[in-house]
Amino acid sequence: MSYAKEELLACAVARLIGEAKHVAVGAASPIPATGAFLLKQKNPSLRISLLQKRTGNPFTEGSRELFDLAGQGRIDVFFLGGAQIDGEANINLVEAEGKRFPGSFGSAFMYFTAGKTILFREEHSPRVLVKKVDYVSAPGWSAPEVVRRGGPVALLTGKALFSWQKDKRRFRLESVHPGSNAEDVKANTAFEYDAPARVPETAAPSAEEISLLRGPVLKVIAENYPDFARRVWAERSSVSG
Amino acid sequence: MRDADAVAAAIPDGATLGLPPDYSLVAMEVVRALVRRKAKDLKLVGVPVLGLCADILIGAGCVRELETSAVTLGEAGLAPRFTAAAEKKSLKIVDATCPMVHTGLQATEKGVPFMPLRGVLGSDLVKHHPDWKVIDNPYAKGDPIILAQAIQPDVALFHARWADEAGNVWVGRRKELATIAHASKSCYVTYEELKKGDMLEDEIMAPGCISSVYVTAVAPSPRGAWPLGVPGVYGIDDSHVQSYARMAKTEDGFRRYLDEFVYKTVAA
Numbered sequence: 001m002s003y004a005k006e007e008l009l010a011c012a013v014a015r016l017i018g019e020a021k022h023v024a025v026g027a028a029s030p031i032p033a034t035g036a037f038l039l040k041q042k043n044p045s046l047r048i049s050l051l052q053k054r055t056g057n058p059f060t061e062g063s064r065e066l067f068d069l070a071g072q073g074r075i076d077v078f079f080l081g082g083a084q085i086d087g088e089a090n091i092n093l094v095e096a097e098g099k100r101f102p103g104s105f106g107s108a109f110m111y112f113t114a115g116k117t118i119l120f121r122e123e124h125s126p127r128v129l130v131k132k133v134d135y136v137s138a139p140g141w142s143a144p145e146v147v148r149r150g151g152p153v154a155l156l157t158g159k160a161l162f163s164w165q166k167d168k169r170r171f172r173l174e175s176v177h178p179g180s181n182a183e184d185v186k187a188n189t190a191f192e193y194d195a196p197a198r199v200p201e202t203a204a205p206s207a208e209e210i211s212l213l214r215g216p217v218l219k220v221i222a223e224n225y226p227d228f229a230r231r232v233w234a235e236r237s238s239v240s241g
Numbered sequence: 242m243r244d245a246d247a248v249a250a251a252i253p254d255g256a257t258l259g260l261p262p263d264y265s266l267v268a269m270e271v272v273r274a275l276v277r278r279k280a281k282d283l284k285l286v287g288v289p290v291l292g293l294c295a296d297i298l299i300g301a302g303c304v305r306e307l308e309t310s311a312v313t314l315g316e317a318g319l320a321p322r323f324t325a326a327a328e329k330k331s332l333k334i335v336d337a338t339c340p341m342v343h344t345g346l347q348a349t350e351k352g353v354p355f356m357p358l359r360g361v362l363g364s365d366l367v368k369h370h371p372d373w374k375v376i377d378n379p380y381a382k383g384d385p386i387i388l389a390q391a392i393q394p395d396v397a398l399f400h401a402r403w404a405d406e407a408g409n410v411w412v413g414r415r416k417e418l419a420t421i422a423h424a425s426k427s428c429y430v431t432y433e434e435l436k437k438g439d440m441l442e443d444e445i446m447a448p449g450c451i452s453s454v455y456v457t458a459v460a461p462s463p464r465g466a467w468p469l470g471v472p473g474v475y476g477i478d479d480s481h482v483q484s485y486a487r488m489a490k491t492e493d494g495f496r497r498y499l500d501e502f503v504y505k506t507v508a509a
Contacts, residue, residue, distance in 0.1 A: 027315060052315075054264065055472065062416030063262065063289060064347075067340035071359055093311075094336055094365075100327035102319065103311030104366060105290065106339035112360030137338075139363035145383045146362050227316075 003205050005158065006232045007213050008177060009122075010034035011205045012161055016118050016154050020046065020076040024066060024114070026105070027052040030221065030228035032079040032120055034213070037220050041212045049075075050224060067106055070113040073149060078114035080107050081121045084133045087191025088169055089119065089140025089152040092133035104137035111138040116153045124157035124180075126190040141169055160185045161202055162193060170194055175202040242460035248429045249274030251458065252396055255305075257284040259346070259394035259421040263292035263315060263469050263477070266415050268400040268431045270465040273503045276301040285309070286394050288346065288421050289339035293469060293482060296320040297503070299332060300495045308335040308392075310342060316479065317486040322495060336366055341373065343417070345392035349424035355388040362387060397425035400466045401451075401459075402474065404432040407439035408453030411446060413472065422455040431462035433471055 013035025017023055023046065025033045033050060040046045049058040051066060059065040069075050082091035083101045091111070093104045111117050121128055142148045155162040155171055159180040162171035173195040176185055182199040205213065214236060222229035242248055248271045252258070261267055272294045275283075280303040285295050287309030295312050298304050300322030312323040326332040340358055348356040355374075362385060367373055372392075378384035399418045401410035410430045412418045422428045430451075440446040468478035468485070488494035 052264075054470070054476065057414070060414045060416070062414070062418070062420065063265070064340065064343035064417065064420070067343065071340070095327075098328060100324050102313040103290070103309060103336055104338050104364070105311045108338035108364040108366055109340045109358070109360040136363065136365040142363055146385060147359055 001205075001207060001210055003210055004232050004236065005177070005179075006031055006034065006228075007205050007210065008202060009156065009158070010038055010213065010217075011209050012156055012202060013118065013120070014039040014209075016156065017077050020115070022047040022049065022069075022075055023077040024049040024051065024070075024075045025079060029079055029120070030225040031122070032118070033224065034217060034221050037217045038209065038212055041216060053224060067109055067113075070110055073113070073115070075110075075113070076115040077118065078110050078116075079118050079120050080111060080138070081119065082128070082133070082137070084128060084130045085119055085121060085155065086130050086133045086140075087171060087193060089155070089164055089171070090133045090136045091119070091138050091140070092135045093137040094135040096134040107138040111140075111151065112142070112148045113150065115150045117150060119152055119155040120157075121155075122158040124159040124185070124188050126188055129157070129189045129191060131190050140164075141166070159188065165194070168194070173199055175200045177202045178204065242429075242458045244460050245270035245431055245462045245465060246274040246277070248398075248431060248458070248460050249278050249280065251429065252280065252398070254281040255283070256395040257286060259286045259288055259392075259397045259425050260291060260294060261288055261399050261415070261417055261421065262290045263294075265417060266400045266402075266412055266471060267292075267294050267466055267469045268398050268429075268462070269294060269467060269469055270462045271398060271429070271431055272297055275303055276499065276503050279303075281305075286392060287312070287337075287342065288417050289337070289342040292320065293485065296322045296489065299323050299326050300489060301499060301503075304332065306333040306335070308337055308342070310337045310339045314482055314486050317482045319486075321486060321489040325492075335370060337370065338364070338366055341366075341387075341389045342392065343420065345372075345389040346420045346424040348389060348391035349393045350420065353391065355390050357386045357388050359386070392424060394421065394425040395427065397421040397428040397455075399430060400462065400471065401430050401432045402471055403434055403436045403440065404430065404459040405436040405438060405440045407441070408456055408459065409440050409450045410456060410459060411436075411440055411449050412451060413449040419451050422451050427457040428455050430456055430459045431465040432459055433463055433465065433474060435461065
């Protein structure tokens with residue numbers, strides 16, 4: 001069965017979330033949101049808080065409520081990206097090579113307090129996956145005396161999935177998506193990482209996942225990310241985005 | 242007060258303004274009035290981030306300094322005048338992270354000089370921020386923790402769904418506006434509609450209100466948040482924000498935007 005790249009990534013996100021009670025998804029993150037709603041099809045009790053929801057937003061205490069929830073340990077999984085991400089899982093949302101980006105948002109707090117953080121950035125290039133970030137918005141690891149509930153668990157890109165090895169402070173290449181290969185990943189990653197001798201291919205979406213994605217998941221994603229839904233599913237589904 | 246222009250006239254040059262993000266009732270008509278009156282040397286505090294209002298004020302030369310966790314036009318992408326000013330280094334930018342801004346304002350709400358927060362340690366934000374300190378938790382050994390110094394804007398500025406005859410304003414669930422109002426020395430609010438009586442007498446309305454205790458003055462401004470939204474009344478005018486993002490990519494385009502949408506005082 002043919003599938004979109006976004007569907008493959010959403011399935012990978014669903015597997016990475018795994019056991020969780022509460023997932024929060026930041027603004028402009030349609031693929032993480034799609035993965036979370038796919039997982040919710042199998043685990044209906046999963047709570048998903050979409051931060052950018054314009055109506056029926058999950059919060060009633062203003063924009064600080066997310067951070068208060070995370071500070072207490074009530075957010076199990078969060079997603080972060082970066083203009084740059086380096087081999088020690090530091091992320092940079094501020095500036096690089098004279099270019100200014102929007103800013104750090106809540107990353108310097110959420111990276112510590114959410115149970116797990118999944119790093120997600122579709123662009124997989126040496127420009128993004130750098131040896132050392134130019135500015136640390138949020139650090140990938142902390143000294144032992146620093147109280148830190150959570151941190152990175154994985155880095156998912158448009159080419160590959162890496163796991164984070166907390167003890168070694170290094171990424172490990174877990175799988176490569178169809179269309180890429182281990183050499184391509186190496187050529188496009190400026191930081192060093194561990195890799196198995198034979199790198200497996202990222203699992204393709206199953207027929208069941210595809211039908212969930214193009215049915216109930218599409219319905220909720222289209223409400224919240226209409227442009228994304230149209231782009232990915234306009235020709236793949238009878239349900240209109 | 243009479244209108245948004247009267248509010249803009251009451252905000253002095255050099256003031257520190259506490260402002261909400263684009264999704265949270267921005268007093269855009271006052272922002273346009275500040276540009277019209279050629280406000281100068283403002284310091285903007287983003288609670289916790291800023292968007293269109295900051296980009297317009299920066300582009301128009303009204304801003305000296307910015308403290309914020311981000312400046313973004315959301316789906317419309319980078320804030321072009323902010324980005325250009327940052328890259329030219331013509332603007333002082335103090336980068337923060339969202340909960341540190343909330344915490345600094347909450348300290349002022351309580352009248353205490355600082356409040357602690359977890360996380361943040363090891364971020365370069367800590368190195369560059371002038372008002373954050375790391376101390377040892379006095380209740381435990383070997384536990385470094387960061388402090389946000391109390392933040393007190395001179396002026397809280399935002400828009401409300403309703404004001405009433407008692408001077409209260411209703412902002413519903415947008416409680417960051419209450420935090421800004423509580424923590425600021427003065428607070429100006431424009432509103433969509435005036436309600437008769439006192440909303441605090443109404444048990445259903447009261448929880449969405451900010452009491453007149455905190456409000457310096459209100460002014461009518463129907464569709465005053467446009468092109469941003471007022472939940473339940475009108476949504477964000479996404480196509481307008483996108484066309485702003487395109488026009489403001491260049492200095493000339495930004496000037497044309499001001500001529501068309503700020504100096505002419507037309508709202509959609």
